[in-house]
Amino acid sequence: MSENEKKVPTVVVKRLPRYYRYLGELLKQDIKRISSNALSVKMNVTASQIRQDFNYFGGFGQQGYGYNVEHLYNEIGDILGLNDGDTTVIVGAGNLGRALASHDTFEKRGFKLVGIFDNDINIIGTKINGIEVMSIDKLEEFLNSHRVDIGILTVPKAAVMETAEKLVNCGVKGLMNFSYTELKFDKDVAVENVHLSDPLMTLSYKIKQNQN
Amino acid sequence: MSENEKKVPTVVVKRLPRYYRYLGELLKQDIKRISSNALSVKMNVTASQIRQDFNYFGGFGQQGYGYNVEHLYNEIGDILGLNDGDTTVIVGAGNLGRALASHDTFEKRGFKLVGIFDNDINIIGTKINGIEVMSIDKLEEFLNSHRVDIGILTVPKAAVMETAEKLVNCGVKGLMNFSYTELKFDKDVAVENVHLSDPLMTLSYKIKQNQN
DNA sequence: TAGATTGTTAATCGATTAACAATC
DNA sequence: TAGATTGTTAATCGATTAACAATC
Secondary structure, three states: OOOOOOOOOOHHHHHHHHHHHHHHHHHHHOOOOEEEHHHHHHHHOOOHHHHHHOOOOOEEEEEEEEEEEOOOHHHHHHHHOOOOOOOEEEOOOHHHHHHHHHHHHHHOOEEEEEEEEEEEOOOOOEEEOOOEEEHHHHHHHHHHHHOEEEEEOOOOOOHHHHHHHHHHHOOOOOOEEEOOOOOOOOOOOOEOOOOOOOHHHHHHHEEEEEEE | OOOOOOOOOHHOOOOOOOHHHHHHHHOOOOEEEEOOHHHHHHHOOOOHHHHHHHOOOOOOOOOOOOOEHHHHHHHHHHHOOOOOOOEEEOOOOHHHHHHHHHHHHHHHOEEEEEEEEEEOOOOOOOOOOOOOEEEEHHHHHHHHHOOOOOOOOOOHHHHHHHHHHHHHHOOOEEEEEOOOOOOOOOOEEEEEOOOHHHHHHHHHHHHHHOOO
C-alpha cells in the first residue's frame, strides 16, 4: 500500500459484499445506472455513506449521472478479488461440509472448489457435487501438487488446529473456519471464523427486546 | 425499556455471543474467575472495552477480584435470552437445512428444533436428527398448534418471501434467513440475514491485500 | 491493611452524516 | 444552459480507550 492511500477501514470492507449483492440484483433487472440516493433507499443506508465508501477506492461515479451499475459491480468484484480465480478445498465432509460443497453461490462468486477431504472411510470415494471426497491422508500431497488459495474448515473442533496448520504450511493463504474455535495466524494468513449460532443468539436477544 | 436505561448499541450486542463462547470455554476448563485484563488478552480486545460492554447491563464483577466465570456466563446467557426455551422450525430441508438441523450447537445454546418442513415428496417423511420432515402444506397447521419462536429459512430465494410471511402471520417472532435475499419486516419481527458467501468474499479481499 | 481490579467519567479516536463546490 | 449528482471537506456523532477513584 503506497504512502498516500489511506487504509480502508474494516467496517467498509465488510460492507462491500452487500453492495455487490445489491448491484448484482440491479444488473439482473437490467438497470443501467443508479444514484447514491436511489441505492441508499434500497439498501437502507445513507447516500453519504455510499459515496464515502466508494471513494476509498477512487470515484466510480459521474456527477449528474450517478453510477453505472455494471461498471460498479465489476469494480467491487475486482476489489474483493473475485476475479482472481481463487481455488478452495473443503476439509470435513460432514453435513455442513457437504452443504457448502453444494452451495452454488460460492462458485457464482468466482471461487473454484477443487477438493473435498474427510477421514471417514464410508465417505471417502463418494461424490459431492461431482467432486470425489479424498482421504485426509492425501491432503498434503494434494496441496503440494495443486494451487489452493482458500481452505474451508468444517472438521470437528478437535481436528481444526492440526488441519489448519497443514493447510497453511502447504501455502494456503486464507482459511474460512466453521469449527467451534477461533483460529488466528500471523497476519500473512487471512482467517474468517464463522459461528453459525452467533446470529441465532443475536436474534434471540432481539426477540427478547421486542417482548418488552 | 425504562427512561434511564440507555439503549445498548448493536455493536455491543453483537459481541455478546463471542463473550459467551469464551466464557463457556473457561467454564469447561474449570476456571472460576477472570479479570477483564486476562480476558482481554485471550480475546484480543481491550480490557476497557470488556468492562464498558458489561456495564451496559450492570456490573457483574467485583473490585479486586474480577468476574466469576460461571455467574458472568449465566448472566450473558440470560441477556441473550438463551434460557427462554425458544423453539425453532427449519423450512427447507436441502443440504443447508439438513446441516443446520444436525448442528448441535443450536441445541446447546438452548434452542429447541420442533419441526422441519420441505416440499420435496422424496424428503417428506424422512428423519433428520430424529425429526420427521413434514410437508410444507402442513406448516400453517403446525404453527397454529405449536408455539414456534424462530423460523430458520433455508428455502430457495423464490420461496422465501412467501414462507417468511406465513411464519410471521402465524406468530413467529424471529427469522434467521439463509436465502439469497434480505428480509425485512416491521420492527416487531426480528430478522437476521445470513449470507455465507460474504465472509468468503471478505477473505478473498484480505488475501489480495496480503499479496501486495 | 495493601494490592488488585472493577465501575465509571473523561479524552481520544474513528466513523457517519451533512453540506456544498465541482462538474457532468 | 439548467439540473442532477458526484467527490470531498467539514461537522457531528458514537464508540473505543485511558485514567482513576471507589471498593473488594
